[in-house]
Amino acid sequence: MLVLDNRLLINEGRTRACYQHPGDKDLVVKVPVGNKKTDNRSNITELRGYQILMREQVDLFCISHCYGFVTTSLGKGLVCDCIRNDDGLISKTIWDIIVYQDDCDVDQIKKVTHDFCRFLTQRDTRLFDLNLKNIVLKLQKDGVYAPFAVDLKGRFDNKETIPVSSYSKYFARRKMVRRRRQLMERISFFREKREEWQ
Ligand SMILES: Nc1ncnc2c1ncn2[C@@H]1O[C@H](COP(=O)(O)OP(=O)(O)OP(=O)(O)O)[C@@H](O)[C@H]1O
Ligand SMILES: [Mg+2]
Numbered sequence: 001m002l003v004l005d006n007r008l009l010i011n012e013g014r015t016r017a018c019y020q021h022p023g024d025k026d027l028v029v030k031v032p033v034g035n036k037k038t039d040n041r042s043n044i045t046e047l048r049g050y051q052i053l054m055r056e057q058v059d060l061f062c063i064s065h066c067y068g069f070v071t072t073s074l075g076k077g078l079v080c081d082c083i084r085n086d087d088g089l090i091s092k093t094i095w096d097i098i099v100y101q102d103d104c105d106v107d108q109i110k111k112v113t114h115d116f117c118r119f120l121t122q123r124d125t126r127l128f129d130l131n132l133k134n135i136v137l138k139l140q141k142d143g144v145y146a147p148f149a150v151d152l153k154g155r156f157d158n159k160e161t162i163p164v165s166s167y168s169k170y171f172a173r174r175k176m177v178r179r180r181r182q183l184m185e186r187i188s189f190f191r192e193k194r195e196e197w198q
Helices: 040-057 094-100 106-122 168-192
Strands: 010-011 015-021 027-032 066-072 075-080 135-137 145-149
Touching: 027 040, 027 066, 040 066, 040 075, 094 106, 094 135, 094 168, 106 135, 106 145, 106 168
Parallel strands: none
Antiparallel strands: 010 015, 015 027, 027 075, 066 075, 135 145
């Protein structure tokens, strides 16, 4: 059993906490949080989303790959790649950079995020949950950011009564274009209003 404690905590989302793997610096372990601690639904959804993605896309380098479940001191955990900067530090989400980092190149962040979304759309990679906290920016040696999707539940995040985007490439592309536009707007908006969100 893997023992997870607060020193290994990277960050928390709405349903899961993400820890460094105690035995491998290149991996993270995601466990359920809050009063739904025993509910592993998000992890199951993510692993399912990942498996479908892998069936469709062979060489997807810009995501955190998933490797299955382990038993931990905090319940069942999903093991995934840990995204790290070239200097070894764990990469931060777009949110953490634009809201908490005084000095950051917003234009570069918008450009690489825009290109990342366009790349996914052109390859019909269906990740509809691309928000500021589900993308991390890997800082490379040359100072350029490379975006990675770290939350792959979004395949099923259609918010549609009839999930047309899950079946139709055309609707999926349209949705991805809308998501990209929203992301661009949000990067500018939250950077401007960052003090209110710190
Ligand atoms: N592979 C990873 N490498 C580095 N950090 C990560 C990784 N996966 C997750 N994180 C960090 O942990 C946070 C929570 O992870 P994740 O988005 O998977 O949780 P969640 O509860 O499912 O999210 P949501 O609120 O979108 O439902 C992320 O916002 C990010 O800061
Ligand atoms: Mg998330």
